[in-house]
Amino acid sequence: MPELLTTSGNIALTPATFQHRLLEWYDRHGRKTLPWQQDKAPYRVWVSEIMLQQTQVATVIDYYRRFMARFPDVHALAAASQDEVLHLWTGLGYYARGRNLHKAAQILVERYGGEFPVHSLEAMTALPGIGRSTAGAIIAISTGQRGVILDGNVKRVLARLHAVAGWPGKPAVERELWRLAERYTPDERLDDYSQAIMDLGATLCKRGTPSCLFCPFEDVCLAHAQGEERRFPESKPRKVLPERQTIMLLLRNEEGRLLLEQRPGAGIWGGLWCFPQFDDREALSRWIDAKAPGAILEPAWNSFAHTFSHFRLHIVPQPARCKRTGHVSEVDTLWYDSARPANIGLAAPVKQLLNASRPFAAQPSF
Template sequence: MTVCLTGCAEPSGDFAARLLDWYDQHGRHDLPWQKQVTPYRVWVSEIMLQQTQVGTVIPYFQRFMARFPDVHALASATQDEVLHYWSGLGYYARGRNLHRAAQQLVEQHQGQFPRERPALEALPGIGRSTAAAILALSRGQHEAILDGNVKRVLARHQAVQGWTGEAAVQKHLWMLAENLTPAQRVADYTQAIMDLGATVCTRSRPRCDACPVATDCLARAQGLQSSLPTPRPRREQPLRQVCMLIIQGPEGILLEQRPPTGLWGGLWGFPEVASTDDAAAWCQARLGVDPQECHAMEPFVHTFTHFRLHITPLRMWVQDPAAGVMEGAGRVWYKDTAQAGLGLAAPVARLLKQITQEDGETNGSHGEMRNAG
């Protein structure tokens, strides 16, 4: 595999200086995690920003900080509550890992963030680039990062070919990132190169005329801005099918907590069956009653990174379910989407909101929730 196009050259020595000059004038300086900077706040923001746009993250970060202002508050919370504050951000393993890492920081490091990158990388959900970002942005330590924005800037500037997820390409990009990171103003440089990728060297329609390092950008010189970085090889996304049972009884809507790992791990959702044909049998086996009424809602497709999920929601009404249905943990009767502090997958929250809108205020519900068991 060819990593670099013919003519690939080492960046000029003033790359960092040009980038810092641009950052001083045009960079982002008022993001919430840039205020009252601590390793904890940087860490939470970096995890939230993985696969998620800044504009989406800001309100989540602010709510999260208001509830979990430090690592001790996060570590002492329940996973349910953490996932509730994560609901809607997606990629829920990030929230679970954040919670586990906070507990390890308290148990193994007295709530302090290690100053060595390998020790940070040993925590759940923290890779090399995230660990480097924590140290560079919060403490100014000389660490190079390589997130998606940085990969795009470097791949274009040096015309690095090949999908950035391939080992040889990653190794080359890491070498460039390390060579370019200056000894001084490391935090500013780190934010600057991320800002450049986010606001100027964007995925589509990069604004090369506004780029401080455009004069020696090889992609620009060769007209390759639209083709670099090399896209990930396309793979057909399989389509899976599921029927979500929206079971409504006198106490509300039945929700179950999903297993701690896997799809939507630890979140709350509707019982699921393979098809609508299995719905009545599920009610008989689990609730001891037949549904009085069934109503199919509009199916929709929810897209994940590696597959698409075709969801058929089926509303069902039951009376006097067997008492044993609520024995033990893991089930609740859910009545109010606004006040119940549960972590919900995006499709589940969407359907609950839709049902609330369709039904209006029912049974004088004011956020009441009965825990299973």
Template sequence: MTPSRPAELTPEVFQQRLFAWFDRHGRKSLPWQQDKTPYRIWVSEIMLQQTQVATVIPYYARFMARFPDVEALARAEVDEVLHLWTGLGYYARARNLHRAAQRVVDAHGGEFPVHSLEAMAALPGIGPSTAGAIISISTGRRAVILDGNVKRVLARLHAVEGWPGRTAVSRELWRLAERYTPDSRLADYSQAMMDLGATVCTRGKPSCLICPFVDACEAHARGEERRFPEPRPRKALPERHARMLLLCHPDGRVLLEQRPPTGLWGGLWCFPQFEDDAALDAWLACRVPEARRGRSWTPFTHTFSHFRLQVVPQPVWLEREPPGVAEPGRMWYDLEAPPNVGLAAPVKALLDTLAETLTQAEERS
């Protein structure tokens, strides 16, 4: 049986349906929807990139309590910013957030340049869609957004072929986003589009029967909702291997070192890392030849966007503190009174396990 042709949608009809759905079903009590300043909206938009709302909410609350305005964030040490970001992942977002706050204070007198889409998009880590969301939600001015949720809605509605990362596909989605963006209720429109993608037109199992555009959706008419938008072409992820050194001080502290400011886990505090056993053994022989090497912990895999890291945690126990180990860029991390520094998620998990291990050892002794 040939599927019926989807209904035609003018921008006016699209907006009317979307607003009617949002007024009834949209989310209106999220923390960043209260007191919609550019600063509060900006922080929420950065946190929500590639992260679900439920995960973001407690991080947002802690972040706002510590950094209530852009001046407070700009004055902070990047270590503290990364510490509050620990567990959210994609740490470049936190580093860019800090850099952007400093630029807003230094170059814009502490005021976000919401009068200019170009000036907003030029801030570190923002870009055109995030700039559009900040402007439209915080000021009500017309600005177009095209985040992942909006891309999914529009790609399905019009069965837009191809991966949105390709230039031609992205150009078509921006054209559609521009076409449907109204001249009024801009804050509601931006939130409604994001809500529709997040709660109805979801990635895995879209709830098409309750969608306000079910009769107008090209992908639904074809029965191909999950085909759109097309995913990034897959490439086999290469694998890398690492030994993480869990060097334990006699008083229970553990050695960490700060990663370079850019690159893998940039600026975060991690265990010393080695490509193989030979490199780790050479470091131990040079720095702490008297150390007692324990049994390696169970290996695990941490997946990044462009490779998989196979990690073997290697605990090593010291009888006394050796000279010169905790040189600049390294610290003895106190498991009982953790400092406010940024930690990569697998490092945080290993530290928690190590703390439990030491506690159990003390209870047995």
């Protein structure tokens, strides 16, 4: 690809010029007081990078602080139970990130003595949940070695700068963006450069309303020159989300506790605690006959929707009361006491329903 041209046709942006402009902007305007920027150890950078995947900085800050207070190093994280980890992840979403973080910590302790293999991109990307961009960020920010990043913010900056057509999820488009990322990544000030290009995308080159007048690349950005900033990067082709339905049984015992079951490790809400779920009323009735005979069903609450990336789930909360609890005291179940909450990972709709159940309302609204 030739050098990027200004609207007047002059060659304007070499890698050195790009780096100089970006770092000059960062020195003046970049964010430098975020909690994970104060001690750039690989562990701290890693946790922040995983949390920041598909999650806004403002949301992550409090989660990060609580997480680091409980798990100050990789050894503490590896020694924890999955429930402890997911409990601190509750509400952050994309729970596979938390499970992978836990698994990777155990591998780092068992295989590397708790040290990160930051001198090997291949070893880093072999760890659960760490892709090429995340590995590059950890390497660059924590060690100052050359690591190339291409997270969502960087994709947006480069796609607009060069008016790269197509959805970045397409292999050909992604390859072009990686080529540009490699081209512009310097050999010096890697930690600042990585923070700077992510910051530019997060604070100025935002998805919906980019602040082009304050951007250090306003005069050379092809998308801006075309007046099509919002076109780039192009969105994923839309598909109609499938609709599914589930009945969640809010079964309360005589002590006022609610029954929860732990989900399997893989799949939706993997490893989290949820209310028993049923595809239909017949399956619910069979379960009650087998495990909670005599349980009294109360009027069902209004359904509400919870949207995943690939389908929309309509949840019908079904409250019930039971006297005989022995049949449901099994492995991977517990009676949840809202007055003394257990440190367990909860799916977001379950947490929502637990909150609505204090006191046990006849018909809350969602």
